[in-house]
Amino acid sequence: MSHSNSEIWIHWVIVTKERKPLIDAWKKEVLSQTLGKFIENNGNSHGTFSVQNDHFHLLIKLPFASSPNDFLNNLKLQIQETFIQSGSMENFLDWERKPYTYSVSLNQLSVEKNNIQRQDFKHQKVSLDEELKFFGM
Numbered sequence: 001m002s003h004s005n006s007e008i009w010i011h012w013v014i015v016t017k018e019r020k021p022l023i024d025a026w027k028k029e030v031l032s033q034t035l036g037k038f039i040e041n042n043g044n045s046h047g048t049f050s051v052q053n054d055h056f057h058l059l060i061k062l063p064f065a066s067s068p069n070d071f072l073n074n075l076k077l078q079i080q081e082t083f084i085q086s087g088s089m090e091n092f093l094d095w096e097r098k099p100y101t102y103s104v105s106l107n108q109l110s111v112e113k114n115n116i117q118r119q120d121f122k123h124q125k126v127s128l129d130e131e132l133k134f135f136g137m
Contacts, residue, residue, distance in 0.1 A: 008062040011112055012072070013055055013100035013137075019128065021053040022093055031056060031093075034082045038075060046109060050119035055128055057116045059104065072099060100137045 016022045023031065028051045039047035039060055047060040062071055076095065083093070104112045115122070122131070 007106065009104040009106070009109060009112075010060060010062055010068065010101050011104050011116070012058040012060070013128075013132070014058065014075075015055040015096045015100070015128070017094040017096055019054050019096075023051060023053045023056075027093065028053075030082055030086055031079065034079050038078055046113065048113045048116050050116050052119060052123055052128070057119055059109075059112055059116050068101065100132055100135070102135060102137075 031051045032049070035049040035051070035056065035058060039049065039058075042060060042063055044060050047058070049059070050057045058075075062068065066074070079093070126134075
C-alpha cells in the first residue's frame with residue numbers, strides 16, 4: 001500500500017468575541033510573541049501572522065497528526081497560558097467560537113503570506129466584514 005504525505009496549509013482568521021476591538025498594543029505584543037513561537041514550534045518556516053485590534057490572521061501548515069479542531073484548541077490554550085504567565089486573566093481575550101478558515105494551495109502560499117503581512121495596510125481601506133465577504137465567509 002502506498003502512502004503519501006500532503007501538506008495542508010490553512011489561513012485562520014480568529015476574531016474577538018462580538019468583534020470588539022480588544023487587542024491593544026500590549027495584547028498585540030503578547031499575541032505576536034505567542035504566534036511566532038507557535039509557528040516555530042510547529043516547524044512552519046513559511047508560516048506567518050498578523051494581529052489587528054479585533055482579530056488575527058495565521059497562515060500555518062496543519063500538523064500531520066492534528067485535526068483542525070485539535071489544532072485550534074491547542075492554539076487557544078497556548079494563548080491563554082501566555083496571558084496567565086504575563087500577569088493576569090483579566091488581560092485574556094475571549095474569542096468567537098467559530099474561526100474563519102480556508103485552505104491554501106502550495107502554489108498560492110507566497111501570495112497568501114504576502115497578503116497576511118500587508119493586513120495593517122489592507123485594513124486601513126477594507127473592513128474585516130468586507131474582507132470576509134470577499135472570501136465567501
